[in-house]
Amino acid sequence: MKKKSSTHKIAKAIEWLKTHYSDRFSIDDLAVKFHMSPSSFYHHFRCLTTMSPLQYQKWLRLNEARRLMLTENLDVTSAAFRVGYESVSQFTREYHRLFGNPPLKDKKLHSE
Template structure:
């Protein structure tokens, strides 16, 4: 269920989905920050920048972001990076090391550790099982 919500909110119509579900101006501003984070997931984005987009103080932004997404901005960015890396790997566009760098990781070993935490298996094994399911 969480993954479905994630894809709905981060998809091309995420803003409209969130507006229908939530509707307040405060939420719309946070969603604008979510979209900025989605667009720049591979970059180092500071919470101060996102808070400015949402027109909130950093502490209020952090609190309201977590209330909306059930995760911190850093956790959200990490999830965006890992899902994009998984997509790149599953499509065969790149290898593990290149995917790690393309989505913003500075260390392939850190990327692999976080990938295992998120998906429960190593990137190579996960991609092999995804490809097997697709076949």
């Protein structure tokens, strides 16, 4: 049986993250799930995405929350909790850092 390449394993991990972005996980959990050592998993993930797995998860969460607020008119708190945040203040800080405005202001700017 042929071994799967690291790139293939990371691609599978990315697909998994896209559907499980709101779940809690550790690098060790993902490494085991995709049959890699934690250090190899982290290294290959970062090479392919330019982000750590946790940064990638955060990016997915924030983009989905933004989509929920702008297209489904969810309020900030509901969007934050729906995508897996446990703290609205942390969500707001990270949202502002990524998109340049706090979520409420961003929502207002895009609804005008």
